[in-house]
Amino acid sequence: MATSMDLSETRQPSLYASSTIPFVFAVACVGSRFWCRWTNKAGFWLDDWLILFALICAIGLTTNMLWWIPRGLGKHVLVFGPHVAELFNTGLFTAEMTYTGVIISVKFSIAALYQRIFRTENIKLPIIILSALVAMWGIAVFLLTLMQCIPTRGFWDKTIERSCNVDSNKFLFAISIPNILIDVALLLLPVPFVLKLHVSKDRKVSIMSMFLLGGFVCVASIMRLLAVVNEDLEVDPTWNLVDQGIWAKMEADFAIISACLPTLRPLYVAIRTKLFGTVLSHGPSCPQEGGSVPRKKRALQSWGMSALQSRDEDTTLFPRVDKTDETDSHDASLSDTQKATVVGNTSLRCSCA
Numbered sequence: 385m386a387t388s389m390d391l392s393e394t395r396q397p398s399l400y401a402s403s404t405i406p407f408v409f410a411v412a413c414v415g416s417r418f419w420c421r422w423t424n425k426a427g428f429w430l431d432d433w434l435i436l437f438a439l440i441c442a443i444g445l446t447t448n449m450l451w452w453i454p455r456g457l458g459k460h461v462l463v464f465g466p467h468v469a470e471l472f473n474t475g476l477f478t479a480e481m482t483y484t485g486v487i488i489s490v491k492f493s494i495a496a497l498y499q500r501i502f503r504t505e506n507i508k509l510p511i512i513i514l515s516a517l518v519a520m521w522g523i524a525v526f527l528l529t530l531m532q533c534i535p536t537r538g539f540w541d542k543t544i545e546r547s548c549n550v551d552s553n554k555f556l557f558a559i560s561i562p563n564i565l566i567d568v569a570l571l572l573l574p575v576p577f578v579l580k581l582h583v584s585k586d587r588k589v590s591i592m593s594m595f596l597l598g599g600f601v602c603v604a605s606i607m608r609l610l611a612v613v614n615e616d617l618e619v620d621p622t623w624n625l626v627d628q629g630i631w632a633k634m635e636a637d638f639a640i641i642s643a644c645l646p647t648l649r650p651l652y653v654a655i656r657t658k659l660f661g662t663v664l665s666h667g668p669s670c671p672q673e674g675g676s677v678p679r680k681k682r683a684l685q686s687w688g689m690s691a692l693q694s695r696d697e698d699t700t701l702f703p704r705v706d707k708t709d710e711t712d713s714h715d716a717s718l719s720d721t722q723k724a725t726v727v728g729n730t731s732l733r734c735s736c737a
Contacts, residue, residue: 441485
């Protein structure tokens with residue numbers, strides 16, 4: 385085996401790039417999300433705090449990757465010798481825990497965002513089911529990670545008496561399948577509700593495109609699964625884990641980015657205003673704080689999400705669906721100006737998701 389290896393090979397530059405560049409964008413997206421909420425005085429809801437927790441986990445994951453790479457990851461194991469095993473396994477264990485924290489938090493944040501945006505009874509049951517599946521998946525992954533070896537320390541400390549009965553390749557494969565299926569379900573869940581929005585076809589396409597950008601997360605999950613299938617961690621693990629590490633890190637960071645994109649329209653409007661000196665919209669301008677439309681304060685419901693019912697208070701990329709089957713009767717009671725505001729979805733109404 386040793387003669388077939390080029391010990392001068394290294395994939396560490398790719399690891400450094402994949403660990404830092406997407407992470408910078410993830411930090412920027414979360415920061416922009418909170419900036420939107422703060423500048424529009426829209427308040428912070430459960431989906432915002434969940435994405436912030438996901439970013440904290442991502443900071444841990446990124447820190448671990450930057451610690452892990454110079455300690456063996458990305459080079460052949462023979463370059464470092466057998467003593468690298470403890471450092472390598474410590475990095476692997478930490479990566480599994482922090483990666484799981486990111487993925488679970490992002491999934492819950494997306495579910496909470498859907499609940500807050502789409503005010504229809506039809507979406508509640510799918511959200512509850514998906515949230516339960518995410519919780520069960522997360523608990524299972526955390527427990528299996530902790531119990532790969534008994535005691536847990538035995539996973540990286542080979543000098544103690546231990547029992548390790550979990551095959552790492554099978555474990556990584558088993559957790560990848562439900563992760564991908566849940567991602568696909570979350571990706572497709574808003575589509576039928578977006579189609580029922582009272583907006584133009586071009587607007588619907590724009591909205592769905594924003595949500596479907598999360599498809600890259602599914603692609604990253606699938607690529608990670610293929611890496612699990614094609615690579616054997618029992619042979620040259622510091623080299624063979626590289627593809628899994630790259631795709632897992634990119635999946636985590638892009639999950640945060642895609643979860644933030646639907647909330648950033650106010651930033652887009654602000655940038656467009658800065659560049660062109662005006663905001664193009666299809667409706668009247670936003671009532672300012674202290675104007676004729678007072679800001680209502682409502683209790684948090686469900687998972688702590690907004691219970692705001694007024695269309696004047698909370699907008700994201702699009703007008704929320706309150707009751708998809710009753711929107712016609714609701715719109716009938718609106719004035720022409722109000723209808724133009726709803727359909728045009730001017731994001732100047734002082735809030736963002």
